Amino acid sequence: MRDALPTRRQTLTALATLAGGSYLLGASTPALAWPFSDKPSIRGSGRVVQDKRPAMGFHAVAASLPCTVKLVQGNSEGVDIEADDNLLAAIETVVEEGELQLRWAKGYRVTGTNQIRLTVYLRQVDSLSVSGSADLSANSLQAPRLDGSIAGSGHIAIQDLRSERLSVSIAGSGDFEVHGTGQALKVSIAGSGDFRATHFAAQQATVDIAGSGNANLWVRQALTVSIAGSGDVRYYGEGINPTVSVIGSGRVQALGVKPPVA
Structure with a gap:
């Protein structure tokens, strides 16, 4: 039985042969690079x-x-x-x-x-999405329903949006900025992204943050906030009593009745 087992020298020789063959294969097949x-x-x-x-x-x-x-x-x-x-x-x-x-x-x-x-x-x-470092902007848009998505460090900015429902998802460090009016607003941030909408008048808003992201908005009727991490939500709105759930050091802060004129 002992004769059937390879010696240490034989094992090292075999490994060297395989390594050399692999090197030669890589060198002779540049199309695989x-x-x-x-x-x-x-x-x-x-x-x-x-x-x-x-x-x-x-x-x-x-x-x-x-x-x-x-x-x-x-x-x-x-x-x-x-x-x-x-x-x-x-x-x-x-x-x-x-x-x-x-x-x-x-x-x-x-x-x-x-x-x-x-x-x-x-x-x-009805849908805008950027990934990586893309930068997307519009002076004016009308969309009954609009979904906005950012993955990475990209940026979306809309100067005047008219939409019944705006849904925004940010994963990473990107930022979304919007002005205009809407009925329902939904924001989801995972990471350190920023959502800026203090001049987007939404009737109802729901904000979910996981991480250190921030959301600034204007709500006229109802606001629901969920934060897991150190994210912050700041809002304008008169008589708003937000429904809040916070796990971590995140904060929800009222800024006043309505934002200053842009």
């Missing part, structure tokens, strides 16, 4: 150009590029792009199941770009 594509890594040229693209039949916008996106609601649909000329092929603008996706085309690795700017023309909207 990141990003598992034959498309090259590209760097922005610095020559900024403009491009117009069609986009039809969408009611939602999702941005995952490191970009700024301006939304313009009206009677037309499409996307205008301002970016380095050699990056246009890597910027994908596609409609999938009613959602306009603004993202890198599969397989591209992009480094050292100038700011990518997109203008999205839309007729209707």
Whole structure:
């Protein structure tokens, strides 16, 4: 039986052979290296150009590029792009199941770009989402129901929103800012995100915070708050007696009857 067992030297030799074979395999198969594509890594040229693209039949916008996106609601649909000329092929603008996706085309690795700017023309909207560091803004939007979602350090800002129901979800350190009017407001923050809506007049609001996030809002009738962590909720509203649940060092603070004129 002892003769059937490998010696320590034999074991080390076998391991070295396997390691060497693995190294040779990796060296001889560069296609397996990141990003598992034959498309090259590209760097922005610095020559900024403009491009117009069609986009039809969408009611939602999702941005995952490191970009700024301006939304313009009206009677037309499409996307205008301002970016380095050699990056246009890597910027994908596609409609999938009613959602306009603004993202890198599969397989591209992009480094050292100038700011990518997109203008999205839309007729209707019920969902806005950003991931990563995307920055999305709109001067004016009308949406019976609007869902806003931020994952990462992104930003969404709407200067004048008219909506019956606004639901906002923030995961990470992103921030959402909105002005306007609405009936029902629901806010969920996981992380250190910020929600700023002291000039969005909501009749009813529900705020859930897990972490160190903050929410500032204006409520006219009813407010329900749940905090787990060190998050804070500050609100304007006359005669509001909020329903509050706090686990941790979080706080709920009344700021006054109504916010100052912006």
